[in-house]
Amino acid sequence: MEASLYRMVRLIRRFEERCVELVRSGDIIGGIHPYIGQEAIAAGVCAALRFDDIITSTHRGHGHVLAKGADPIRMLAELCGKVTGLNRGRGGSMHAADFSKGIFGANGIVGAGGAIATGAAWAFLRQGGGDKVAVSFFGDGAVSQGVLLEAMNLAALWKVPVLFVCENNGYATTLTVSESVAGTICGRASAFGIPSSTVDGMDAAVVFEAASAAVESARRGEGPAFLECLTYRFDAHHTWEHKARVRYRPAEEEVSGRLRDPVEIAGGRLDPAERESIDEAIEALLDEAVAFATTSPAPDPSTALDYLYGSAVLP
Amino acid sequence: MARLSYLKALQRALIDEMSRDESVFVLGEDIRVGVNNVTTGLLAKFGPQRVLDTPLSEQGFTSFATGAALAGMRPVIEFQIPSLLFLVFEQIANQAHKFSLMTGGQARVPVTYFVPGSGSKTGWAGQHSDHPYGLFAHVGVKTVVPATPADAYGLFVSAIREDDPVVIFAPAGSLGVRDDVDLETLSAVPLGVGTIHRPGSDVTVVAVGHHVQTALAVADQLEGEISVEVWDPRSLYPFDWSGLAESVNRTGRLVVIDDSNRHCGIAGEILATAAEQMRLTAPPRRVTRPSGAVLPFALALDLACQPDAEQLVTAVREVAKD
Numbered sequence: 201m202e203a204s205l206y207r208m209v210r211l212i213r214r215f216e217e218r219c220v221e222l223v224r225s226g227d228i229i230g231g232i233h234p235y236i237g238q239e240a241i242a243a244g245v246c247a248a249l250r251f252d253d254i255i256t257s258t259h260r261g262h263g264h265v266l267a268k269g270a271d272p273i274r275m276l277a278e279l280c281g282k283v284t285g286l287n288r289g290r291g292g293s294m295h296a297a298d299f300s301k302g303i304f305g306a307n308g309i310v311g312a313g314g315a316i317a318t319g320a321a322w323a324f325l326r327q328g329g330g331d332k333v334a335v336s337f338f339g340d341g342a343v344s345q346g347v348l349l350e351a352m353n354l355a356a357l358w359k360v361p362v363l364f365v366c367e368n369n370g371y372a373t374t375l376t377v378s379e380s381v382a383g384t385i386c387g388r389a390s391a392f393g394i395p396s397s398t399v400d401g402m403d404a405a406v407v408f409e410a411a412s413a414a415v416e417s418a419r420r421g422e423g424p425a426f427l428e429c430l431t432y433r434f435d436a437h438h439t440w441e442h443k444a445r446v447r448y449r450p451a452e453e454e455v456s457g458r459l460r461d462p463v464e465i466a467g468g469r470l471d472p473a474e475r476e477s478i479d480e481a482i483e484a485l486l487d488e489a490v491a492f493a494t495t496s497p498a499p500d501p502s503t504a505l506d507y508l509y510g511s512a513v514l515p
Numbered sequence: 516m517a518r519l520s521y522l523k524a525l526q527r528a529l530i531d532e533m534s535r536d537e538s539v540f541v542l543g544e545d546i547r548v549g550v551n552n553v554t555t556g557l558l559a560k561f562g563p564q565r566v567l568d569t570p571l572s573e574q575g576f577t578s579f580a581t582g583a584a585l586a587g588m589r590p591v592i593e594f595q596i597p598s599l600l601f602l603v604f605e606q607i608a609n610q611a612h613k614f615s616l617m618t619g620g621q622a623r624v625p626v627t628y629f630v631p632g633s634g635s636k637t638g639w640a641g642q643h644s645d646h647p648y649g650l651f652a653h654v655g656v657k658t659v660v661p662a663t664p665a666d667a668y669g670l671f672v673s674a675i676r677e678d679d680p681v682v683i684f685a686p687a688g689s690l691g692v693r694d695d696v697d698l699e700t701l702s703a704v705p706l707g708v709g710t711i712h713r714p715g716s717d718v719t720v721v722a723v724g725h726h727v728q729t730a731l732a733v734a735d736q737l738e739g740e741i742s743v744e745v746w747d748p749r750s751l752y753p754f755d756w757s758g759l760a761e762s763v764n765r766t767g768r769l770v771v772i773d774d775s776n777r778h779c780g781i782a783g784e785i786l787a788t789a790a791e792q793m794r795l796t797a798p799p800r801r802v803t804r805p806s807g808a809v810l811p812f813a814l815a816l817d818l819a820c821q822p823d824a825e826q827l828v829t830a831v832r833e834v835a836k837d
Contacts, residue, residue: 254586288619295617304585305618312610315575319582319590326540326564327587334582347606350575357570507620508655510678 205404206466208243212263235263237434240462242267244407254302256313261306269301276489282496311345318355321362331419333361341372356392359423369433374448389426401429432457519696524664528671542567543593551631577606597633608654611680627674633684640812646775652752657681662727669704688725707753715744718768726772767796768834778806797837800830
């Protein structure tokens with residue numbers, strides 16, 4: 201488990217760093233919301249999931265999509281807007297999805313995934329014959345969204361097997377948690393009678409342990425659970441900030457926030473030789489992904505509205 | 516032949532689809548009791564797992580339905596009042612509707628959003644009387660407005676079977692309509708196919724929802740003076756443009772009656788497309804609510820904002836004379 205957790209944390213870190221380069225080179229248009237610094241949460245939670253469980257993700261979703269099992273090569277092709285991408289170039293960074301892997305999509309609206317995950321998990325219960333669960337990832341900003349709180353109420357009322365994972369990185373874009381959250385984040389879960397805990401979101405092993413317990417209780421039919429993972433976003437809210445150079449975090453906080461690095465925490469538990477061989481394999485994989493993404497064909501403009509409907513529609 | 520009411524037709528469609536397909540379930544506010552008289556009795560027939568009374572959390576349960584649909588179910592949501600659609604415009608237009616394209620065709624969201632009693636019920640004032648079908652047609656969400664019991668049955672069935680989100684507006688003004696119907700012939704009505712309720716040769720009146728009844732009455736009234744064809748699009752999106760062209764190219768004259776606001780409304784779209792693509796021999800007209808109207812409470816004020824037969828007669832006479 202230690203090696204696989206490290207591998208995923210490291211893969212997400214290097215994937216994101218390569219993405220930032222591709223944003224700079226213009227291969228990725230529209231920019232991205234880098235997940236750098238928060239990798240342990242996606243890696244730890246998804247390690248507690250099965251292939252047939254589902255997740256909903258966020259605008260900062262690359263880590264969740266990769267950790268749930270999407271192919272990094274087709275994921276990068278998607279970010280570059282290519283027909284070979286997961287969504288055939290129709291989704292991009294904020295909508296990357298792979299339904300064959302239970303990835304019900306990154307989502308461009310903060311807090312939107314909670315109700316979708318709850319509905320999917322309820323459907324699993326209705327369909328019977330299994331103990332599948334759903335996980336909804338969201339940030340601290342989402343805990344002020346009504347639709348998420350409504351979803352938590354529904355999940356608790358109907359004992360839905362869904363895990364709500366709040367990645368508290370301290371900022372909703374530029375607004376601090378203390379300026380946006382009255383009461384506490386876990387207090388919201390308590391209000392609905394949903395068991396919650398707050399854990400170190402920089403340590404993938406800690407996240408894995410907490411997520412495993414929550415997922416198992418959901419599988420046993422005990423209803424939803426809530427996990428607050430404390431973390432720090434190492435990079436910008438969005439790569440747009442690299443040009444805009446907005447300042448909203450104290451310089452000393454930016455230094456101290458990076459002292460505990462998920463990659464180093466997970467990697468420190470491995471034998472250096474094993475770590476090196478994992479790193480090398482990841483570099484080779486990402487080299488292949490970048491080559492594939494940058495050389496894949498762009499979609500034909502005449503297909504711009506393909507897939508708009510599931511069943512045929514007259515013009 | 517049996518006397519079938521519009522409300523009973525809606526109920527029959529829902530029962531038939533729930534009986535036929537285990538993945539269909541209905542959720543909404545006060546639906547176990549059935550305050551809108553459509554879901555009455557469904558709880559006893561299908562049980563609480565398929566007839567879900569929800570808390571007053573429209574945004575939550577609308578996206579809940581999206582998630583259930585993505586996981587293979589076919590939810591039908593009843594919205595007690597049309598204005599609740601404003602609360603969930605994000606969840607329908609920006610979430611459910613966009614999944615198919617954004618995922619490159621990976622996802623299907625077969626949810627039906629159902630509004631029994633849309634438009635003015637008279638006296639329900641500003642926040643309960645809207646008819647926002649044009650908003651959904653504008654963003655490309657499949658939108659239907661049945662006018663007769665047979666179409667209420669057939670379009671509701673089709674909406675539930677569609678693999679995409681569909682909004683079905685059942686106008687308050689249509690709920691009391693009854694027709695003699697052979698129950699054996701009730702069947703799915705495809706989306707995007709209009710129908711001629713009454714043939715005519717001088718003027719095509721496109722009537723949306725309950726104004727089909729208004730237009731039929733006006734056609735009767737003008738019989739001998741002007742021959743009015745009453746054409747009902749049934750679906751506002753997709754829209755049966757070729758069916759409309761067939762009628763308009765014959766009559767050369769067009770009036771639209773539409774119980775929604777004039778500015779950026781569906782009537783404007785119909786006139787614009789007719790002007791671009793059809794053979795009009797006279798400038799077309801539309802009879803609508805005023806631009807940007809908020810329906811006031813007092814009876815005289817409420818009625819002053821709604822299109823009516825008198826306005827339609829005037830418009831038909833104007834285009835016939837041009």
